[in-house]
Amino acid sequence: MDMKKVFERIDELQPEMVKTLGELISFPSFRQGPADGAPFGKPARECLDRALAICNGLGFETENIGGYAGTAKLGVGEPSLGILAHLDVVPAGDGWTYEPYKATVVGDRLFGRGAMDDKGPAVSVIYAMKALKDLNIPLKSAVELIVGTDEECGSSDIKYFKEHAKLPEKLFTPDASYPLINIEKGRIAARFTASAKPEKLLSLHGGKTVNAVPATASAVLADVSEGEVKSAVEKAALTVKFSIKKCPEGLEISAVGESAHASTPEHGDNALTALIKVLSMLDLGEAGERLSGLAKIFPHKETDGKSAGVASRDEISGALTLAFSILDYKSGVFSGAVDIRFPVCESVESLAKRLGKALESVGFKPEIGGVEPHCVPSDSPFIGELLSAYESVTGIKGEPMAIGGGTYVHGISGGVAFGCEVDGEDNRIHGADEFIRLSALTENAKIFAQAIVNVCG
Ligand SMILES: [Zn+2]
CATH class of the missing domain: 3.30.70.360 (Alpha-Beta Plaits)
Incomplete structure (x- = not known):
């Protein structure tokens, strides 16, 4: 499939991506005391509702999983691919040059809490799906964005999700680094x-x-x-x-x-x-x-x-x-x-x-x-599908990696971490002046669009 038109469409969508990311950053969605229907506090729930409303407005079928998480689906039938991002953040902390809960664009950088971890990557997934939809790219099976709201404080959102909904067989989280993490100690x-x-x-x-x-x-x-x-x-x-x-x-x-x-x-x-x-x-x-x-x-x-x-x-x-x-x-x-x-x-x-x-x-x-450790064999076809998407968009050869830390997919059978930090750049995740590059916002969307086509096309 010629992806050129899809990538062009993603470039056109950049202003809309920036606007959506700004909306999501405006919610101080760090964990707070529970409220009615809001297990991790009102801002996290409101951020989840807003993200799902945006997805719904773009024409995706959405579902709210008890205020813990939500899904947005492109395609028909059971999703064969899940992309798991999170909308909760850590508190702003001190030392910011910019307002933490407001997106500020300076040159190629968009500053704000959650810009990279993990609201920006979630937005890239949404617009990868939108570009595929706009161009009527045929998918044999559906893809589902899953957004959780408790990654930073123990991932009880995933526990709830597993009890109340079904995780797709193939799943990745854009909540770590490129190229791909398949082993977590x-x-x-x-x-x-x-x-x-x-x-x-x-x-x-x-x-x-x-x-x-x-x-x-x-x-x-x-x-x-x-x-x-x-x-x-x-x-x-x-x-x-x-x-x-x-x-x-x-x-x-x-x-x-x-x-x-x-x-x-x-x-x-x-x-x-x-x-x-x-x-x-x-x-x-x-x-x-x-x-x-x-x-x-x-x-x-x-x-x-x-x-x-x-x-x-x-x-x-x-x-x-x-x-x-x-x-x-x-x-x-x-x-x-x-x-x-x-x-x-x-x-x-x-x-x-x-x-x-x-x-x-x-x-x-x-x-x-x-x-216990988390491991997906490096020769699994899914890993090949993701790495080939990374390579074809970036031109960089990618090998799966092992890390000592744990990611959002630790304990999700078959899950891997794929994106979005890159070697040599510190996006100040959890620190002051967290940012994502606008160019990364679109490049990530292209990688995800390619990955969706590789897995579901
Ligand atoms: Zn994260």
Whole structure:
């Protein structure tokens, strides 16, 4: 099929796409308290209603799935392809140059919360479908846009959708990166506790969230001389920076490293494991022994879980990663957390057993939960159909990728992530001044139109 006319039509539709995206951005659709018919708050529901009304106006058959999600269908019969986007956003946060809930176009960039994640990609899907409809491109089976409203806070919209409607057999989400993600590692979040009476270590704090490598950590010591701490810091010879200052209780020792996402801990410099390493070189009594135990199973600079007995890797998904992300000690109680991303050759059960054993061996009581990996074989015909659409529009050869993070399709059988971020450009997703390029808005629509034709044509 000659797609040239379809692509021309998409170019013509750009002003309409910008207008629609602006309307959707105007709803502050981050998760808020539930209201009548609005499980994630009124703005998310209103954004969903507006998106479905727009789709309806363009001639697509729409359905609202209980205020959790909605569908817009092109073609007749059961859809064989689903394209899953989301209309919820994260709150604006600080530091914006532009108004977050208003689309502002500057040159080729359209700024606004949700521009890239994920309202812009949803709009590209809508207008890919419209261009195919305008040109009466014949489809053997139907395609369905599915828009959810709870991606950012746990994807309970998908759970509801599965219970009340049917997901098409082939499904992709334009809520990640090009070219295509077919493997998402499994994840373990382990929490652990131990008590140890405060002697020389009075308190310790490092890390706030389980999915990040901590950039800072600090501890308060009593009855330890500044000279002892200084010589331990010198002996450890780490790239993490330490500072020591006197405080009413004794000494406060602080470490500053570099943060990273827990799925790529090798990109950070963990301030917490560095601090533990230094403290475990001092004689701090029972609490010190606990720290030495942690330093033994989670050594500073080790991110493959080897010393905790969980290291593993496979050809298709790469190596397991481990980030020691949180440790607190106060009133004689330690509580900590680690985040593990593991390859498809492993399971939650087996890793939980091994990690639990390692933690118990150094006196900690573990509590371990997790999510299994997500994998669609790279030789599946669906992946070929999508990648050929990407290649024919962009001229770039695409290979499927494995990532440590999870996307909107994690747990949806056969689902893959396809678009829309590209290497080398930071669209400031979840940050201030999030944007999408107008040229990307239309290019994404062309890729999706081609993908729809490849799958349903
Ligand atoms: Zn998203």
